[in-house]
Amino acid sequence: DAGITQSPRHKVTETGTPVTLRCHQTENHRYMYWYRQDPGHGLRLIHYSYGVKDTDKGEVSDGYSVSRSKTEDFLLTLESATSSQTSVYFCAISEQTLYGYTFGSGTRLTVV
Amino acid sequence: GEDVEQSLFLSVREGDSSVINCTYTDSSSTYLYWYKQEPGAGLQLLTYIFSNMDMKQDQRLTVLLNKKDKHLSLRIADTQTGDSAIYFCAESGNTGTASKLTFGTGTRLQVTL
16 A cells, blocks of 8 residues: 555544644655545545645635644644544645545544 | 535446446546545545546546536446445646645445345
8 A cells, every 4th residue: 555644543532622633654745635524525625735844725724734844744733623523534645636646544533 | 616516326236337427617627536435444546537538448447528518427337346435536626736636525336236
């Protein structure tokens, strides 16, 4: 499998707590993405990165922040978790548009 | 913004052909993709088509693109139980400094015996 791992795989957290999800790649790809997957909505882009320290917002970025201090790591932080952020979060990497994305296995986050 | 739509569910019998349809709104899309998601897993790229192509065939998979109607379809020949999964259509938009894919809601394919 391509070298992309997400951690943790599962997490349960309480409303109002900060949560950080990690995406790690060994492919040296330039682009990294965070999506969330919800029934009836497919995948929606939260944030993406086009290089170290270069990030931008996606369509559902409110309540989320990201950081990319190294090529291989892209962190997603929920600043103060809410129940509406209960979802499955996927990280993806890409080098060229032609080849699409390679996805991680996902993190299932439950906010109680 | 860009929008990609798919029907939610399709049921076919083993051995029949499956056709999964997708419509998109961004006429500047350069690439269109089909991804497969098995339970508990991430998405796997199945195939892609460049916007100046009408058709692409890859073993049991045939992709048809009608650019005028902004309609994309995925045909799976001789559908097997292992093809049961959620299939996502995605479009690239006009590729600029970063490729950002817009995904449809996914079509759940159920293969019955």
